[in-house]
Amino acid sequence: MPSRVARAIQDMIAERSLQAGDMLPSQRDMTVLLGASRPSVREAVSMLETLGLVRVEKRKGVFVAAPGGRSPADMWPLEAGYALKEVFQFRVSFEPAALRLAFPNLKGAALQRLRAYADALKVAASNGNSVLAAEQDTLFHDVIFEHCGNHLYDDIRRHLSRVMQNSQWVPMVMLEQVRDTAEEHMSILAAIEAGDCDAACAALENHIIAAARRCDLDININLSPREQTQ
Template sequence: MLKRMQQPVPIRTAERIQALIGESGLGVGDALPGQRQLAATLGVSRPSLREALSILETLGIIRVEAGRAAFVADGSGGGGSESPWRYGAFYSLRDVYQTRVVIEGMAAGLTALAVHGEVIAEFTAICDAMDDAAASRDPVALAGADARFHDLTLSLCGNALFQKIYRDTRDVFVESQRVPMVERARLAETAAEHRAVLDAFRARDMDGARAAMESHIRNAAARAGLSV
């Protein structure tokens, strides 16, 4: 079984950088401090910092120019916003959503048969955090809670092969969760879709949980401009 994952260092670092942008009064087009200075200020390794910057770029909070500093992006999530897909050399974004529908849909159905009171409380806390993040239009917090929901679902599904595939491809799966979040006005849709999966878990409804998860992933793909 997968271990239940705490918030990874890159996500915590991304949250701190997002806060730093606000606290420093940086506006659109302003440069962030260099990576060496940022890593020292935040007390994190350069690899963790680079991953945090990649997360923020996917979420439309910053833009990173090759050989130059990172700059504050518009971040409004208006029409036409696009997130970079950094795994394009290996898999298309459509490939990933199609794979997730198959694996995570079935995993959610299996998890519905394994949940109990303590686990339902954990899922509920995650959904509450997603609602709060969506209400405040905070894509970093939403992305972190989103990943925790899917981590917990896979950890409970009881299928060792699904869990192995998920461990091996987690970074890719989680990145595909972030891509649609560039559309700030639609963050509440993501939160509501996870709440629907939770409702099926509460009812121990295998078919309902599978359908709700598959619907969520297809909707996420649609928000990213894809049909799967």
Template sequence: MHASAPRAVPEYALQAIRKLIEDEGYRPGDALPSQRDLAERLGVSRTSLREALSSLSALGLVSVQAGKGVFVQAPVAQSSAHAGFAWPFAAQVSAADTFQLRFALEGFACGLAAVTLTAEELDALQDNVEQMRLALRAGDFDSASRLDFDFHRRILHASGNQAMLGIVSSSADIFLESQKLPFIRPERALETWQEHRKILKALGRHAAGPAQKAMQQHIRAAALRTGIAFATLGD
């Protein structure tokens, strides 16, 4: 069933479960079929199913209770983070593929930047993080998303890898759009700022491994806030 799906299997499973909840009229508190039954019904592995359920739990759509089952937590219409957005670059590349590329490219670049970052570049990133805090406090999500893009661009520049910077610069509209998406959930917008602070802390310690990990965790979390799951080699 999933073999012909162009998206990553966990994302396919995530969307299929959302559709199941909506089509079959599940309400908050209702139990979904067992994970074994869900995996067989969707034609996915238990590993992919668990990742999809973890993503849906992070989105607030389901509650996974050990030993009890999976329960609907909120109606799809209310909890859907991306029901109302249209990805304008669908003819070129999917939003999931964009986040997946960013996970790989920007995670590696952040690790490099932790080693090569200058004091001036670190100061600029600190200023950016403070400006985002003020923008979010004012509810200016457009400015916050542009500051988000600038934060990531500065890290790419600090990495010293001109090829990676060139990829982002040549597709700036696509990358910027992916950084706007998480802000469609205002109640969780502050999480972006908090994740940037964690990245900044690792960069300030010149810790390559933690910096790379913090960036990858941030990009994956940003995708989940949008309702998107994507596969990585560690899945």
């Protein structure tokens, strides 16, 4: 998973006391320093760039980014092939449907994994660690698709994993709002643990809508009857 390499690069920045504007080792050198493959380093750098922690300058290298000053939507990769709003519009219907299919299977070890990832996300948010938060966020969502029992849903998730992950990560550019992401995951988990499928799906839908709003996007969906009465 690129997030593990991204955490190693994050540690490298801290250990070397690198400041905004300082240059990191080349991606080729990082493969040796971190004992990672070139694709893993490339994906990790992309993740750090999406989170606003580094900036990549073509033909120059990778540099530590200055904190703040950019909105989440600014971090959306231009090569993604889809507009960020399109991805959120897709996710807000696709992911709750997958959760509804997965719901009967989210018990035992699967439920424990959801709890572990939600707890780790909350700790990462409290510590201001966006890389670890992004990793735990992705793992939480992955559990849902692993247990939905529909190969097509799982294949679509895998095929679109990069754009879907990036849409989860870009709101985390604003560290002060990562705690909101953590609380939203806790709401989803609480509904699953309570055995309320409708509430869990509504909480997931609300989480995706809120993530879009953190990117200054209104994804314009009709509220469900359940939400309209709240």
